[in-house]
Amino acid sequence: MNNTETLANIPPIVARGAEWYRTLGTESSPGTKVMCLSGHVANAGNYEVPFGITFRDLIYGLAGGIRGGRTLKAILPSGASAPILAATDKVLDTRLTYEDVAALGSQLGSASIILMDETVDMSWVAMKTTHFFKHESCGKCTPCREGTYWMTHILDRVQAGGVQAADLALLSDVTHQIGGKCLCPLGDFATSAVVSSLKLFPADYEQHLAVAAAVPAKPAARAKVAQPVS
Numbered sequence: 001m002n003n004t005e006t007l008a009n010i011p012p013i014v015a016r017g018a019e020w021y022r023t024l025g026t027e028s029s030p031g032t033k034v035m036c037l038s039g040h041v042a043n044a045g046n047y048e049v050p051f052g053i054t055f056r057d058l059i060y061g062l063a064g065g066i067r068g069g070r071t072l073k074a075i076l077p078s079g080a081s082a083p084i085l086a087a088t089d090k091v092l093d094t095r096l097t098y099e100d101v102a103a104l105g106s107q108l109g110s111a112s113i114i115l116m117d118e119t120v121d122m123s124w125v126a127m128k129t130t131h132f133f134k135h136e137s138c139g140k141c142t143p144c145r146e147g148t149y150w151m152t153h154i155l156d157r158v159q160a161g162g163v164q165a166a167d168l169a170l171l172s173d174v175t176h177q178i179g180g181k182c183l184c185p186l187g188d189f190a191t192s193a194v195v196s197s198l199k200l201f202p203a204d205y206e207q208h209l210a211v212a213a214a215v216p217a218k219p220a221a222r223a224k225v226a227q228p229v230s
């Protein structure tokens with residue numbers, strides 16, 4: 001399958017040759033890539049750059065950093081489909097190639113990079129992506145059809161507040177019932193944001209745990225009232 005970006009690369013390669021194209025990018029990820037930046041970035045848009053630019057140079061060098069001067073919290077390097085990355089120095093200094101992003105445990109994929117600042121609750125992000133995949137599921141295989149239903153069910157309750165630790169364990173268990181058990185990649189994609197956010201941002205989930213019900217105070221001892229002498 002060829003997408004528009006692939007077809008757009010053909011004319012300059014034909015005109016200048018494959019060797020010229022290979023002078024751009026890296027040995028294993030040659031050429032250029034259109035990086036689509038969205039989310040809390042100052043200057044959202046499509047940036048065509050050689051493979052090998054770092055997240056830091058792309059986000060802070062070309063795209064103006066994070067809107068409002070806030071701190072970058074998380075990166076979704078391939079839209080909703082790939083595992084979320086915490087915006088650590090190691091991640092920011094990683095080169096944008098298929099191999100380097102895979103080495104971080106995620107995927108560059110279509111390079112539809114979504115940036116989340118420090119104000120974002122990553123359990124909310126997982127809820128939103130899961131609703132998307134539940135809608136997209138064709139329903140052919142049970143793990144995807146039922147799993148996305150149950151993940152949205154639990155994640156909606158997380159957002160409503162009052163979940164128990166057991167609910168988060170159940171959410172994790174559901175992701176394992178989906179991963180690697182579906183007919184097409186959508187099932188695995190549906191678990192990416194959930195699994196990675198549970199692992200990297202547990203506090204974002206734990207803040208929604210139910211507070212132990214307040215123990216009612218014992219009634220105050222009744223004062224003995226002296227009885228009138230008859």
Ligand code: SF4
Nearest residue numbers: 139140141144182184
């Ligand atoms: S994994 Fe693919 S084939 Fe299976 S239900 Fe989901 S969308 Fe359909």
